[in-house]
Amino acid sequence: MSPYPSKAGSSQGDSWSLLAAQAQNGDKTAYRRLLKEIAPFIRNSLFRGLVNPDWAEEIAQEVLISVHKSLNTYSPDQPFLPWLMAIVRFRRADFLRTHYRQRGEEGQASLEDPEFIRSHVTDSPLAGEYKDIEKALADLPVSQRRVLELMKIRGHSAREVADRLGMSVSAVKVSAHRSMIRLKKRLKY
Amino acid sequence: MSQNNIDNLVDSLAEDLAPVCRLAHPLLRIAPWIAAAVLYTAGAIAFLGLRPDLSLKMSDPAFLFEVSLMAMMAFSAALASAWMCVPDRRGQGWVVPVPVTLLGVFFLWSFVRSYAEGVLLPPLHRDHCFISGLLMGAVPAAALVFLLRRGAATTCPSLMALMNILAVGGLGYIGLRLTCRMDTVGHACFYQLVSFLVGGAVLGILARRIYRW
Numbered sequence: 001m002s003p004y005p006s007k008a009g010s011s012q013g014d015s016w017s018l019l020a021a022q023a024q025n026g027d028k029t030a031y032r033r034l035l036k037e038i039a040p041f042i043r044n045s046l047f048r049g050l051v052n053p054d055w056a057e058e059i060a061q062e063v064l065i066s067v068h069k070s071l072n073t074y075s076p077d078q079p080f081l082p083w084l085m086a087i088v089r090f091r092r093a094d095f096l097r098t099h100y101r102q103r104g105e106e107g108q109a110s111l112e113d114p115e116f117i118r119s120h121v122t123d124s125p126l127a128g129e130y131k132d133i134e135k136a137l138a139d140l141p142v143s144q145r146r147v148l149e150l151m152k153i154r155g156h157s158a159r160e161v162a163d164r165l166g167m168s169v170s171a172v173k174v175s176a177h178r179s180m181i182r183l184k185k186r187l188k189y
Numbered sequence: 190m191s192q193n194n195i196d197n198l199v200d201s202l203a204e205d206l207a208p209v210c211r212l213a214h215p216l217l218r219i220a221p222w223i224a225a226a227v228l229y230t231a232g233a234i235a236f237l238g239l240r241p242d243l244s245l246k247m248s249d250p251a252f253l254f255e256v257s258l259m260a261m262m263a264f265s266a267a268l269a270s271a272w273m274c275v276p277d278r279r280g281q282g283w284v285v286p287v288p289v290t291l292l293g294v295f296f297l298w299s300f301v302r303s304y305a306e307g308v309l310l311p312p313l314h315r316d317h318c319f320i321s322g323l324l325m326g327a328v329p330a331a332a333l334v335f336l337l338r339r340g341a342a343t344t345c346p347s348l349m350a351l352m353n354i355l356a357v358g359g360l361g362y363i364g365l366r367l368t369c370r371m372d373t374v375g376h377a378c379f380y381q382l383v384s385f386l387v388g389g390a391v392l393g394i395l396a397r398r399i400y401r402w
Contacts, residue, residue, distance in 0.1 A: 026208035035199040061198055068202045069402055070342035072209040073275045086276035090344035170205030177198065 013081045021076035035064055042088055055095065058181060062091045065174055102185070136186035140179055147172055148179040212340055215271035215279070222336050223267055226329040226357075230364045233325045240370040252372075255298065256363050262291035263359025270333065270352040274341030285348065288355045299378050308375040318369055318376070322384030325361035330388060333357060334399060342402045350389070350396035358385035 016034055023031035042063050046056040066087050074083050137145055143165075150161045151172070158176070162169045212218070246252045266288035272278045273285070333353055343349045365381045392399070 023206060024209050024211060026206060028203050028206050031206045032199060032203035035202060036196075039195050039199060057194070060195065064195070064198055064202060066342070066402070068206075070276060072340055073212045073342050075211065075275070075279060078277070078279050082277040082280060083275070086278075086344050087342075090276065168205075170202075170207075173201050173205065177201075 013079055016084075017076060017078075017080040020071070020074050020080055024071060024074070024076070035067070038067070038084060039064060042084075045085070045088060046092060050092075055099075058185075059088075059092050059095045061177070061181065062095060063088050065177065066091055068170075068174070099185070132187060133183075136183050139186065140182060144175050144179040144182075147175045148183075151176050152180075210340075212275065215268065215274065218274070218336070219267050219271035222329075222333055223264065225332065226267075226360055229329055230325055230360050233321075234364050234367050237321055237324075237364075237368040240368055242370055243367065246372075251302075252366070255295070256366055258291060258295055258298065259359045259362050259366075262288050262295065263356050263363070265291065266352045266355035266359060267333070270337055270349060270356055273343050273345060273349045273352060274337055276342055276344045285352065288352065288359075292355060299374050303374045306374060308373070318365055318371075318380040319384050321365055321368060322361055322381060323388075325364040326357045326385055326388055329360065330354070330357045330392070334392075338400065341400075343400050346396040346400040347393060349400055350392040354385060354389035354392055358382070358389065361385055 016038060019030045019034035019037075023034055039060060042060045043056050046059050047053060050056055050059075063084075067084070070087065074080070137148070140148065146165065147161055147167075150156045150164065151158065156164070158169050158172045161167070162172045165172070167175075240246070265284070269284040269288055272281050278284065330353065333356060337343075337349070337353070362381060362385070366377070369376075369381065371377075371380075
């Protein structure tokens with residue numbers, strides 16, 4: 001039995017292979033089409049075996065970013081699907097590993113713990129929320145935090161942040177995107 | 190999360206697309222490292238000095254078998270490292286089991302030798318072999334990691350670290366066998382491998398950070 005969802009037959013794979021080759025040459029239209037076509041395919045392949053269907057959306061985004069970053073590693077003379085599915089499996093495993101590790105760490109905090117109640121609830125009306133946000137921000141890597149602060153708190157554009165930090169606009173957007181995902185994940189609980 | 194998020198991300202990624210330089214064929218990528226690592230090991234051997242009984246050992250089939258085995262393991266592990274830079278290894282999944290199997294054969298060989306010759310672990314040459322191992326392994330390991338990180342995207346960081354250390358350790362071990370005249374199984378399997386085991390442990394712990402993308 002094929003490890004890939006049946007929706008994507010070989011002709012679909014061939015078409016994506018062609019689009020990926022065009023994207024490697026800088027064809028933005030082909031690239032947009034490729035990403036739009038593979039996004040639902042990735043999501044569908046992720047739905048199976050995930051406890052929470054929302055995770056499929058998050059992992060799909062991670063996969064799209066990874067495809068963007070590793071587009072140079074694709075060889076047009078090779079089939080596209082195995083390359084894509086290797087990334088999907090990797091990102092899925094990475095997401096689940098991170099998720100369960102974080103849950104394990106946070107599982108130690110409980111409303112039955114007086115110290116947790118004092119520090120998160122009783123000190124001031126909004127103490128818990130602010131502290132959670134500050135803590136989540138502090139947990140981000142320094143470079144990601146800097147990008148997030150400049151873009152989302154101070155309101156600079158991606159271009160301004162890129163110029164200021166000596167990064168590419170693409171890298172800034174990707175960094176901000178990843179930071180937001182991390183923050184959302186941290187603040188969900 | 191909604192479809193909008195995906196659409197926005199797709200638009201953002203497509204907007205930022207620039208032509209990419211395709212990753213060269215794994216064989217072409219790793220060939221310079223293999224050449225440089227062999228030259229470096231030869232230089233290190235020359236620096237440390239060949240063992241005085243080398244001409245005698247070159248006619249010993251057991252010695253030649255062991256050195257050939259490690260050479261094959263080192264080269265196959267280097268090739269596997271290069272293939273692992275591509276998420277699906279270009280369909281060449283078989284490249285990984287080869288060096289692992291050769292490592293298994295080496296340990297089996299050493300086990301058989303230990304039965305035949307006994308495990309002798311004299312402390313002689315301990316520091317010499319540990320430091321020489323570091324000398325032979327550190328630079329090729331750093332060069333290999335530097336080379337593989339450039340533009341690559343491995344989906345198995347830990348396995349990649351294992352392949353790296355097998356490549357570096359195999360070459361370094363050959364270097365040590367050609368410079369140190371201690372031939373006992375205990376010395377070869379412990380003192381001559383310990384520096385690579387330490388390096389492998391460090392690389393394994395840091396693998397997810399080093400090869401993150």
